[in-house]
Amino acid sequence: MHQKTICDLYLRLSLDRDGKTAIERQEADCRAWAERNGLTVRKVHMDRGRSGYKTVERKGFDAALAAVAAGVVGTLIVWKLDRLSRKGIGQVGKVLDDIEKAGGRLVSVLDRLDTSNDSTRVAVAMLAELARSESKNLGARVGHAKRYLRSKGQWIGGQPPYGLLVDTKTKKLTHDPECAVYARLIADEALAGTSLVKIARLLNEHDIPSPRGGQWNAASIMQLLRSPAFAGLMPETETVETDDGERKYTGRVFPYRDPETLEMVGIGEGIITVGERERIIRTLESRTFVHAGKRRPKPAGTALLTGLVYCAVPGCGRRMHCVGGSYQCMARRAGNQCVGASALAGTVDRYVTEQFLTKLPSLEPDDPLLAAIADRWVRRADPETFAKRDALTGEIQDQEARLADLEDARYVRGEFSGTSAVERYARLSERLKGRIEGLRTELRKLPVPSVDVSPMLDGVTLREAWTDTTDEARRERLSLAMDRVEVSKGARGQRIVPEQRIRIHWAGDAVQA
Known part of the structure; x- marks a missing residue:
């Protein structure tokens, strides 16, 4: 089969930090396994800084699965099964089913698992559930560590608010000499009653970059002023429990209180005082529509062209x-x-x-616009099928481009001269043509959804x-x-x-x- 000696790699790293080489080591180990087993790596799919446990978008995961499920490649290699997923057999089982239907296989290098062996599925199921359990336990350990650091008044991690740094020795906040003066300017303007939009415009007009290097806006100013750490207080992000038992952050941050004394805990120097923070928050809330103690609910409908x-x-x-x-x-x-x-x-x-x-x-x-409408319509109706079709179509185009370049090398650039070179050209050409025909065969097997646009x-x-x-x-x-x-x-x-x-x-x- 055209895809049996071709594989893709899927790599994932939950925390993507500068200077870390974990994902490069994953790739090196996966490539070494592929080479030892006579496989050619076609593409590396990667998700940096994406959790395998939480419900988040993983474009690399989706593309890797579409490629093997469509028959573009015969093997999907992961460094370890928990790199593929930490959501248990619910997700991993579906992945195995999709790969099996396409006649492909999944390989986990460190776990030494290869689903071409019928007995492997049981081991995969056990490891998938183990990875899910480890993620839950890890969450508990991280939570315990955060509670300990909070009790000591030490920064628990993440980027501190604009104008502040984390002292490497004490793990407490201190003023950033480069931008603390601008942070104080923001606070003074807010205390004077200046609107958030005007504060943002003032900063942008004077080319003062935001923490991420771009322009300031009202939302970033609001987030900064409401941050407890901006006033030297330990922050805590609110979480709620989802229907599937997971904890989900709401995005609402409030001052952490000691569970025994119920007092707010300090975290070092702030740009503003606690009293100034209360004044700023009262001012911000006074500008918000309030009804019966709650913010005014959103209107039932939205504008016609929202998002367009x-x-x-x-x-x-x-x-x-x-x-x-x-x-x-x-x-x-x-x-x-x-x-x-x-x-x-x-x-x-x-x-x-x-x-x-x-x-x-x-x-x-036959208008192109009508064809585009029909294409979008069916894609929304059956996204999985079209993900497979796109994967196959893209690979066919790549292989056709390689074949065209090979033919140019032979007949235009004259790179194949001599009997042995011509024979090598013939082998390469036949291999590419066989690959293209195999991909086209897989593409023809897929259904072609259609819609009636006549109305x-x-x-x-x-x-x-x-x-x-x-x-x-x-x-x-x-x-x-x-x-x-x-x-x-x-x-x-x-x-x-x-x-x-x-x-x-x-x-x-x-x-x-």
Whole structure:
């Protein structure tokens, strides 16, 4: 078979820290195993800083599984089974099923497991559950260590707030000589009642970089001012228990209190005092809509173009949200340096809606836009099948490019001269052609989902369906046909002319208006 001697590697590291070489060691061990067993490594899939226990997106994992499940490669190699997953046999079992259906195999180098051996599945199941149990126990140990450090008033890890550093000896916070003065400036402005947006603009105008090197915005200022550590207090992040028994961080941080005395615990120097922090928080909360002791709930519905409309000001390109009846550039509202586009939401919605309802019925059956709509529709309906099809199609294109380059080397660049060289060319060429044909065979085996888009070509039917549905469903249909809607900045006081300020990028850039 064309894929039996080809393998992919999957590598994962929960904590990605500078200077650490763990993931490089994983790759070296996996490559050595592949070489000893006569396998050629096609691609290395990698997830840095991604947990195998928590429910998080792992693009490397998804791509690796799609490749072996589609038959692009015959073997998926992992350094250790817990690198693949720590969610137990529930996830690992599905992975084994998908690989087995494709006639592939999973190899764990350190565990010395190879699923081509029928008896291996039992061992895999045991190790998968062991990895899950270890993750739970690790969480308990980490929690115990954090409680101990908190009791000693020592920093438990992570990046301290802007303007502060962790003393390597005492493990307590101290002022950062480079940016503590700017942190104090932020605090003074907040205490003076300056809005968060204006503070962010002040910092950006004077080219004072944020902790991550980019521009400041209102959200980052808010997070900094509310941080207990900014006032020299030990922070603690709230957690809740999920339906599957896991602990999940909510993102809400509050001062840690000693479980015996219930007193807040100090963590070293702060930029502000505890009293100043209370004043700042009261000011921030006074600007928040409150009803019956709770923040005002979000409106039941969201704007029609949420997630689709963007600011067209050069150099910005940020999303726009509906605020007070208008789509407004969120970069401008957050304090970033953008002049900020703004337009009445009703006007933009009506224009985009009419363009959608008018354009689709006018399309010919072979129009590229219609093909793009159909493709997006079926991809949403059956994402697993299309992940396999994409993996196979991408590999076919790569192999065809290699074959074309090989032929250029033979017939254009003249790199194969002499009897032995020509024979070597013939072997390489046949191998690539066999690989390509094998991949095409696997691709033909996969089902080709289809949808009936004819109702979208009937103007009356389309308008009736549009009228009878919700904004959420309308937004879903718009996203099938459009990549984005861009709104440029208009002159103050002038009525918006949609044709001049609104630009629709249709699916796949097939057509633009």
